[in-house]
Amino acid sequence: MAAASCATQSVWLRRMLEVMHQKQDTLTVIFCDNKSAIALCRNPVFHGRSKHIDIWFHKIRELVAEKEVAIEYFPTEEQVVDIFTKPLKAELFYKLKKMLGMIQA
Incomplete structure (x- = not known):
């Protein structure tokens, strides 16, 4: 959930910078220490085990697919x-x- 919140906030900041003519050409890297959350973000396939996750969380999958953000592992x-x-x-x-x-x- 924290990664999803971070992703949506980073996209909002990217859009604000674009309005100020400071467009970001590279994607935003989000570091996460949860390998399961990273796998859920990267894999667009819906699993029965992930059905409990709120719909808004699935937005992070779209952002990864659209190359707006990237999720990377970072050790705890x-x-x-x-x-x-x-x-x-x-x-x-x-x-x-x-x-x-x-x-x-």
Whole structure:
């Protein structure tokens, strides 16, 4: 659901930039740490297991097919934003804190 929301927001921003004569020629890359969600986004085939997903979520499939956005895997351990959104083990917390530049190497 987060990837779908991100995709729709990125398309909105792309359209706003186009109105301001700053058209983006490359597609927007969205990084996701959920391989199942990435598979659902890339595969346009409807599965019985995915019928519970809201219709608006399927919009991300269209955006991927239209080459507006691309979904790429990014490991959980590298997701710096997790420091703000999840409880973390101390080791990962300090690693992400270092990646943010909050502590010196």
